[in-house]
Amino acid sequence: AGAFLSVRDLRVQFKTEDGIVKAVDRLSFDLERGRTLGIVGESGSGKSVTNLTILGLHNPQFATIDGEIVLDGQELITARERELEKLRGNKMAMIFQDPLTALSPYYTVGRQLSEPFMKHKGASKKEAKDRAIEMLTKVGIPQPKVRFDDYPHQFSGGMRQRAMIAMALMCDPDLLIADEPTTALDVTVQAQILDLLKDLQQEFGSAIIFITHDLGVISKMADDLLVMYAGRAVERGAMKEVLGAPRHPYTWGLLSSMPRLNSDIHQALTPIPGSPPSLLNPPSGCPFHPRCAFRSEVPGTLCTDTRPPLGAGRAAACHLTAEQKQTIFIDKIQPR
Ligand code: SF4
Ligand code: MG
Secondary structure: OOOOEEEEEEEEEEEEOOEEEEEEEEEEEEEOOOOEEEEEOOOOOOHHHHHHHHOOOOOOOOEEEEEEEEEOOEEOOOOOHHHHHHHEOOOEEEEOOOHHHOOOOOOOHHHHHHHHHHHHHOOOHHHHHHHHHHHHHHOOOOOHHHHOOOOHHHOOHHHHHHHHHHHHHOOOOOEEEEEOOOOOOOHHHHHHHHHHHHHHHHHHOOEEEEEEOOHHHHHHHOOEEEEEEOOEEEEEEEHHHHHHOOOOHHHHHHHOOOOOOOOOOOOOOOOOOOOOOOOOOOOOOOOOHHHOOOHHHOOOOHHHHOOOOOOOOOEEOOOOOHHHHHHHHHHHHOOO
């Protein structure tokens, strides 16, 4: 049997006035229940688009989607809108950076938690209210019975984030997608929310996709990592391996902004020069070649002409040989 969530050769393209934006280009990954996959990359790398695609939130009028997304045996790309609506908020749920994209200002928090539960689970109003209060308690909202009747604007930013997490967990989703869920919060609240998410995953056993550009956050949350660049996966593996011994020049660059794991030494790498490529006209060959400092180590015109494949399992999409990656990483990248 396949993985709980299996994404194969996913391609997402948008028609715009300026041409076709290749937002996600042949992306594949697997995710099992109870695991957290961190997806990292700069903005425009395709991480949010990937997840909105899994959730089925793209307007088919503007987006062309190819490939396969299979969740627990069900194909999502070809699923009908009514089918997807049933899955969203029930089998899969999302947590955004800004809780106000999920919470309406016009209804009480309690009502917004209760209604999807009644709709998806056929629960009574009383059952839904009990469940909502239970979830508000779990996420640490004080006086949940009173707060049930509050409107979102009566909550602090951190409390709104918690309420959104409570809402996402109401129907006990198997897949939880968190897109920069703590970016807007101060460090203390951020740490609390991350702890909370971890505890809840232990309790509920959901699969989590955690999207962020913050490697410090991801190092606390993820089991596995997928590094995206220009709509493609460029490196994948267990989080500790990817952060401890990265194999792709882009990941080396990303890590320069982060102190080493389990170490006080701050890396003295310069940030990656240049900016992410246009997805209207992505570079030929390796999409990272215009910014790559290690291109000259690869013979001929491989980097500019041939797209490096991403193998299965622990892998990096780069033409450098395994020995080169090892040597360059140890000589030039790893701090002593
Ligand atoms: Fe750099 Fe070439 Fe590897 Fe791309 S394939 S990351 S350009 S060395
Ligand atoms: Mg984003």
